[in-house]
Amino acid sequence: MTVATQEVSNAPLHRVWKTAVTLTIGAAVLLLGCAASSLSPTGKGGVVGASYDHLISASTVTTYSDPPLSRYLQDTDLVCQVTVFEIVNDALNGVTDSADFYECQVVLGTTLDSVRFTLELPESLAAEQKALVLDDSQDVFYVKIPNGSVDLTQASIVVPDANAISLISPPHGLAPPGRRLAAPTGTISAVVIRITDNSRSSPSFSASELYQSHFGNQVSLKWQYHKCSAGKLRIEPAPVAILDVTVNRRAASSNSQQMVQAAEQEALNVLRTRHGRSHSSLRDYAGITIFVTPPMGNWLAYASIGGGLSVYNDKWGGYIASIMHEVGHNFKLLHANERGEYQDHTGYMSGAVLGYHDAQHFPEMCFNGANHWALGWYSDKTQSVSLNNLQQPTLLSIAPFVDYQRVPGGYPVVVQIPEMNYYLQYNRAKSFNADTYEYADHVTITLQQNSATELVEAISPSDTPKFEANYGSQKVTIQICSAVAGSGNTPEHMLVSVGLNGASACNSGGGGGGGVGAPDIFTPNQDNEVCGLQSGAKCTSDGQCCSKRCRTSWDPAYNICSHDTTNPFAIDRQDVLDALNLGGSDRSRTRGGNVRSLRLQNVESTSN
Structure with missing residues (x-):
């Protein structure tokens, strides 16, 4: 087969322009900094390396068509391998809604079909299986759907009776699940699929700009995870990192699953015919697979929880906040709440504040304390304080997590109180956390829940220095004693007392x-x-x-x-x-x- 291709020219690299934007939401006014900043290998917003033509490949020929319906009519009962996804929807002034959804790959004898269909599951079954995915007991699960069928026009599974769906063991003879995302350490490869439809509707960001969003710029997927992880995680571009494909579908009359399915087949075709790389799935080609669609509806993005797939609606595939958020779901992070879903804006697992998070290389921040504890990047500089063993208040010297690589032992950057599921972190607004949206320079107290994290309180010497919460018949008291600027061998840190019933270690x-x-x-x-x-x-x-x-x-x-x-x-x-x-x-x-x-x-x- 001969595949006609076109080369994607690089966008100019010598300068990035930022526009001043003021958004008024109710009584709040958000102002974005505006300046033209020169790119440099080390400066904020700078490009790391500039030669990446060989990493971008494009095709204008479409070869994919829907599979024949007869493929799915072999059995009375439909068997699915199910993957859990989290989708984010938007509203006029910001994110207001999210939901889980589930995708089915049909088991055909001893093989797994490559096509993915959306599947609605009973709430109790879905919640139970999602919990098992989150605690690492499983990556996928299997269900049997009596008299189930597929709807190719909607890329969905038709379920005659939801109550008849049953959980089953992996079918005998079926190969183990495809490559899943590894722990958030080491080196993981990533590929970005930019999708153009047959009406020439395409994402707002060019292939070159998407390369910058994901790999090239100092504030990109690669480099922000590298900085936040203290160098323990490297997300590297796959040998062909950006695949710019055209699909024989119209975005306006398709759903995202149909666009992604067609785009994956086109991407695999380009890899095979142009680059001599034969794979049955993009999961076998790269650990992280990112799809960016043309403008489609009012959703923003979604990602598999614990898998390596994320999908973005148009511009959200080029914004650092949404990319870091969705790949966070790949690492099994959940939404960060604060008296409402998505409202903990100290890190990337919050929702997007329009005018702040909708930028290509802004903001620079990381994650909350519960997330950082779960990711394990700072495990050698954490501390656990058990209330059950706390006979008297204890004093903690909590250093900023951005200083993790510089602080000596004995200065934890994340503190756990296991009986409360609390995680304390000094949210210092500097370096690669300089743009944290709220509670800058506070010690944040985050609760880890089954389905999300909850920011309970943020304390500082000058603003709410003490927090108390019920602990059985007692109260746990967390108090800021002082902020220590640090000098010589003593690092910058917060002195924090943890005690019971008002007891404090803050003074004599x-x-x-x-x-x-x-x-x-x-x-x-x-x-x-x-x-x-x-x-x-x-x-x-x-x-x-x-x-x-x-x-x-x-x-x-x-x-x-x-x-x-x-x-x-x-x-x-x-x-x-x-x-x-x-x-x-x-x-x-x-x-x-x-x-x-x-x-x-x-x-x-x-x-x-």
Whole structure:
């Protein structure tokens, strides 16, 4: 077969123009920055590499036609392999609705049909199976539909009796499910399919612009996931990264599933005839497959949960916020809510605020604390605080997640309170999180639910410094003590107290038991300890706040940590007493070339 092709020329690369847009929504006015910014390999908005002609391929010949209906009339009962998707719909002033939907690939004997049909399932069955997908028990599941049939005109499964649908085991002899998306670490390849219909209606973004949205620009799918993951995830372009195909369908009279099905077959044909790559499915060609359709209806985008497929309506396939959001679903992230669906705008799993999230290379941000915990990128710098074992309040030094690669051990970037399913994160608005839409520079408290995350509260020293929630017959108290700017070996962080029933470790009265509290010896971990004072709970045993490496041990006379005087770099018992006004005035002491500045309120240590 000879395939006629056309080359896609690159868009000019020397400059990207941003337009000033002011949107008034009710009483709120959102202003987008406006400037023409030169592209550079390192600057924000810059292109990383500029030569990518060989990564774009286009075809104007259409070869795909619907399969014959007779293919699906072999059995009385229809058997489906089912994949879960999440779709986002829009309204005039923003996202207002989302829903799950399910796609069926019909099992034909011992083979799986490549065509995907939409399928409506009973609510209870759907919810149960989606939960199993989310907790990694399965990627797909199988159902039997008595007297089921296919509707090729609507690309859907006809179900005579929904109550008769039954869950079944994988059919005997059927090959395992196709390639599923791996964990969000390592290297994953991606391909983008740009779809033009037979009336020449096509996406607003060119193939070259889509390359920039997904791979080339500093704020693109590839580079934003790379930055947010601290380099632990690399989404690389497939050998042919952008396939620009024309399908023999009209977008205005088709649904998205029909457009995607036709486009996949055209893309596979181009790969086979032009590039010598034969695959039965695009899932076998790339780990992430992205389809961008011409303008179609009022939906924005959808993605398979735990799979590698996402589909975008026109411009939303070029906007960084929607791309990061849908690929987040591929990694099993769910919607981020806050007193309403999509309303947690601290990260990409929220809905789109028109005038803010509808831009090609803006905003730069990541995800909320619950999402980051689930993704596992920062697992070596997280901390879990169990309320069941919390006899007295504990003090946490929570560093910004954007500083993950620079902070020493002992400064967690995400904190879990497992009994509450709470996740605490310092949402510092800088670097690749500079454009977080709300609660910049706050510690956010996010609840992980079965079907979504919920932003419970955001606290800061100057704005809502304390949060309380019921915990059985008690209350959990989370309080900001102070924001520490950081200097030398001490990173920027928030001092946060977690206690029960109003108890706080924020000052010398901490511990919740009345009387004079005591700071502990701050010893982050055995790899990078800092021997010095910091505001904290009383020490009532060696295991609570004392350290062999810093040569500190429990002093039962005052319930504090004191030290073995053979270590010149640790604070001794007298220093502790001085800081508590138990043994003299507050003072600074130089010993062994190490200067310690001791203060009663928010006692900190500095080393020179």
